Amino acid sequence: MKKRIFMIITAAMLMLSGCSSFDNASDLEATTGEENAQASMQQTLVLSMRVPETLNPLLNRDASVDQALKLVFMPLVSLGENGKVEPSIAQSWAMSEDGRTLSLTLRDDLYWHNGAKVTADDVAFSFRTILSAPEDSVYAHVADYVSSVSSAGESALTVTFHDSFSKNMAALCFPVIPESYYSGQTEPGSEVNMRAVGCGPYQMESYTMASSMILTAYEPYFTEQPSISRVEVKITSGEETDLYSFNQGILDVLATDASSAGRYTAQNDDVQAYAYGGNVYDFIGFNFHRDLFQSKTLRQSVAYAVPKEYIWESVYLQNADMTNTPISPVSWLYEENVAPYNYDPNMSATLLKNDGWSDADGNGTLEKINEAGSLQTLQITILVNEENTGRKQIASRLAEELKAIGFAVTVDRQPFEIYQQKFESGDYDLVVAGWQTSYVTDLRDFFATDGNYNYIGYSNEEIDALLESAAHSVTDGQILLAYSNLQKKLAEELPYISIAYRQNVVLTSDRVGGEITPTGANIWNGIEHWTLRTE
Missing domain, CATH: 3.40.190.10 (Periplasmic binding protein-like II)
Structure with a gap:
């Protein structure tokens, strides 16, 4: 277009011998060209x-x-x-x-x-x-x-x-x-x-x-x-x-995560946001190398202490799909009929009591006599990576909730590299973590006894069999049933406390x-x- 305009102007300069009508025609064509270029851009969607x-x-x-x-x-x-x-x-x-x-x-x-x-x-x-x-x-x-x-x-x-x-x-x-x-x-x-x-x-x-x-x-x-x-x-x-x-x-158009999107929609009323299901799954994991977490009752007690409504409102700013299983609620495979572990501190305290924990000395921290005959204090460390603001908020609030029902809790905030090393080596009690999962479900890496990312050290023969059944199902009906059974068993066994799948957003x-x-x-x-x- 620029080349065309240049040629028109040059032609007009060569005819400056008094032919004013040619000058006017050149100006008109140049102006029209610019208008056409602007119109073309107005009709163009710009991406990157x-x-x-x-x-x-x-x-x-x-x-x-x-x-x-x-x-x-x-x-x-x-x-x-x-x-x-x-x-x-x-x-x-x-x-x-x-x-x-x-x-x-x-x-x-x-x-x-x-x-x-x-x-x-x-x-x-x-x-x-x-x-x-x-x-x-x-x-x-x-x-x-x-x-x-x-x-x-x-x-x-x-x-x-x-x-x-x-x-x-x-x-x-x-x-x-x-x-x-x-x-x-x-x-x-x-x-x-x-x-x-x-x-x-x-x-x-x-x-x-x-x-x-x-x-x-x-x-x-x-x-x-x-x-x-x-x-x-x-x-x-x-x-x-x-x-x-x-x-x-x-x-x-800009595709981003929901937390980043909030900054733009809050500052600019003209920006439109269209959320869709993401594949970043946040959870709280137990370290099964610790004898403490071999108790399902104790794991359930921690699950009831997680304030999911608070997390959805204050941490995710409602930009997440809260989940009770490791599968996204957006997925056709999601099983709704599992134990939800809704926030209930009284239930948490009751389960701890049923598991033999009590505060005999009145110092606010629970103890029990373990199988070796020693007095064990209910003391844990929550590992979280320093750079992730949302996960730090979850860890801090969980620590407060657990302290209120008798846990002695330390939050171990680490730079990501150290956090990753500790997670992979099992140097933690609880971990607030997340996986970027495939949009096509396969949970074997996380929960199978020999799973590549089974850093929590979880092992359960029935879960292993259900994982293989789900992975090797063929028809839609078989796949749906297999994943339903798997999710119900995972919710019962509770290797993870599932929190949410973060949403992604297209901004326009x-x-x-x-x-x-x-x-x-x-x-x-x-x-x-x-x-x-x-x-």
């Missing part, structure tokens, strides 16, 4: 991502680039708001009885942005691309579950899995790319791999190195065409830059409206229903 090393979604290693490319590419299947697999490119499927072979039927009305039809061969090629992708690429994990993908006709596909597993279907949530366009393009930064061609709601118009990617609405998109016709994805250096740019009105400027329904798997979910105010 990091500098991409590739725009091929299957070779990409950056999460922010992956989110942006979800506007261009569609997955084979998708994850809904509740974490359940839903149709996308595949419209239907059937699983074999052993859970290791899947037959899928693809939609027959999908076309790539270059006009070619989407076929089963493209899906098979996409899987082969994943197999040759970098080990740290976003979708490399697919190969952990999928053994092979082969076409059985233009719109029919057969997928084989390494084993029967409840997460197998979710492993198919990878973007599909056209074989005819990407074949032979193994270099991530090749010209083809920097020119994205998908079948999603937006097609790529241009990419300017270290500046921005321009997308335009794809008219033949199989659902309704997006209301927002143009998207600019600016290249930014990091989250801090994104925060600044959103504050300055440069970006229209006042220009953005419409039906905005982000999910954990795709913050642009339903973007065709978004609108943009242009006046």
Whole structure:
């Protein structure tokens, strides 16, 4: 546009011999060009991502680039708001009885942005691309579950899995790319791999190195065409830059955690917030290497002392999904009918008394004679990391509650590295901690006897069996029942006191409206229903 305006002005200067009508025409065209540029920007939704090393979604290693490319590419299947697999490119499927072979039927009305039809061969090629992708690429994990993908006709596909597993279907949530366009393009930064061609709601118009990617609405998109016709994805250096740019009105959308979002909505009435279920799970863990916590009654006593309503109001500022199990309440697998351990200090005190604890010397701290015949004081240390304000608040309030019913409590606040070392080595009694979980549930790492992250030292044969049953269930009914039984048993045994899943938030400027329904798997979910105010 600047080049065009420059050429018009130059032409006008060459005709300054008295042809005033030409001068006026040049001024008019220049002004019109500027107005068109401004109008174009007014109709453009502005997002951000990091500098991409590739725009091929299957070779990409950056999460922010992956989110942006979800506007261009569609997955084979998708994850809904509740974490359940839903149709996308595949419209239907059937699983074999052993859970290791899947037959899928693809939609027959999908076309790539270059006009070619989407076929089963493209899906098979996409899987082969994943197999040759970098080990740290976003979708490399697919190969952990999928053994092979082969076409059985233009719109029919057969997928084989390494084993029967409840997460197998979710492993198919990878973007599909056209074989005819990407074949032979193994270099991530090749010209083809920097020119994205998908079948999603937006097609790529241009990419300017270290500046921005321009997308335009794809008219033949199989659902309704997006209301927002143009998207600019600016290249930014990091989250801090994104925060600044959103504050300055440069970006229209910012995805962040709920605690950060509160600062913006409180200061700016024009900012809109759209919360969705997050995957950061906060809990209080017992150290089962301590004889003290072999008592289920004692663990239950601590659970009844946790003031969850206070935590939801004062710590999370209501921006969390409070949970009674290690599964998010947003998930289709969440079991509501478990022991909730609602805040009840009287119940806590009663359980301690029933477990043999008393304050015989009247000093305010409970004691009991242990199995060795020695007098044991009810004394514990709560480990928490210094940098996490919310968890420190939880630890401090829990300490107050436990002291009130006879515990002697010390809060051990440590920098994260020391905190992590203590957690992993078992140098604590209680720990206030959190996990960033997968949006597809599998709890074996945390609670199985040999779990990779079972730092609490928990071991229970019945729980191990339930974990394996849940992991290897195949049908929706089997999976739902297995996870229901598992959650009920976990609530009964209480290795963790579950607190909450923190919410995430999509913030938008006042220009953005419409039906905005982000999910954990795709913050642009339903973007065709978004609108943009242009006046």
